[in-house]
Amino acid sequence: MNTNFDIENFILDFSNSCQKKQKKVFSKNEVVTTYIKNRNQLCILLDGNADLVRYDLNGNRTIVEHFSKNALFGEVFYTITTNNELLVEAKSNCTVLFYSYDDIFHKCRNNCKFHQTLSENLPQLILNKVTDLNMRIELLTKRSTRDKLLGYFSLLSTRKLSTSFELPFSLTDLADYLSVDRSAMMRELKLLKEDGFIEKNGNRITLLYK
């Protein structure tokens, strides 16, 4: 549907051509960045997996977003309030590019090809993010843990073009992502197995319905 601009090649070709970015490598469990008001950072995950995690005042942990290769993140996408701490945590070894959104928006003085291409394609990149967020909202508005699980599984199944797939999360993290209690979720997973909706071997799920 969307004019899917090839971020992959684009990044490979141009990631070294701009002076105003920083490239950093992180190892598992390191904090990639903390969201800070008014900084307007824009980051691109070149490689690896990372989670945007929120800790609220009660100490609850929520996985706000899960990022894989080529994901965009940073303060640009977020209104930071004082009630939460927002961190990006590396879930595996990661390579990340850091930009200032203001630089991108106003183009960098070198007028480098990267910035040119990026600013042309930025609307599309951000739109992709919007559709991701809308899918997330669709999941979160489901009224029961069962529906959240089935909704998420069907989404993964569509993405992988297969009724069988690995979860990109540990089950503990999946619960944080769906915003439900882990033990209640485990109970529901058991019921889904018993009721013949799914098969489950470790982190591999197979959908049986329809």
Next chain:
Amino acid sequence: MNTNFDIENFILDFSNSCQKKQKKVFSKNEVVTTYIKNRNQLCILLDGNADLVRYDLNGNRTIVEHFSKNALFGEVFYTITTNNELLVEAKSNCTVLFYSYDDIFHKCRNNCKFHQTLSENLPQLILNKVTDLNMRIELLTKRSTRDKLLGYFSLLSTRKLSTSFELPFSLTDLADYLSVDRSAMMRELKLLKEDGFIEKNGNRITLLYK
């Protein structure tokens, strides 16, 4: 924080200059648009209020987004699946501009000033939407009805710069927006009053804590 481009003046100045748009007026409860795959419509709400509503297979109704003056909506922001019907319903009399996103993206042949300005400012407009969606996700990930209500109230209070404000929804619709049962929400509102967190007169809420 964001270079806040003045959509209001922009729309006033240019809304009549482009050939490729349609302007329509709707009265309360009319369906403004239905989301259709591959159409890539982009709409701007010039005036009034409208809700993006989803009906799922179980007949559950969810208010996915609430739009007021100058809101952007349309299929561009959404991956449409077959499991849901997505409608925009006018909550009051509305005036709406309809564009094709493809026209905006590729600029219209007349090369009109509207399209020029719009495509320059589109990233910013979409970013505003992203931050809205992230706020919504923050609300929906709260674990209890109480926290959802308090979170939503504090958000409104921040926006209005006052501890006292009118809800933009009926209470029935608020429940659909927070994705909770209406009667359970009413019960929780009563408890919030009893516990001294809020005052409530009809749709006017006053925050008492802190």
Next chain:
DNA sequence: TATTTTCCGTTGCAAAAGCAACACATTATG
């Protein structure tokens, strides 16, 4: 103005989800 429709407020009861605790498996790490 009379009447219909929608919304508000409430409640008892049933179902779902959260909490806490534990044993065991698996994976990191010294």
Next chain:
DNA sequence: CATAATGTGTTGCTTTTGCAACGGAAAATA
């Protein structure tokens, strides 16, 4: 390899939420 840390799977109990139903208020409509 031994040990620590993290993740999985399970359960009893408590709390929260959803469901269904109803009367009355408010708003829309004839």
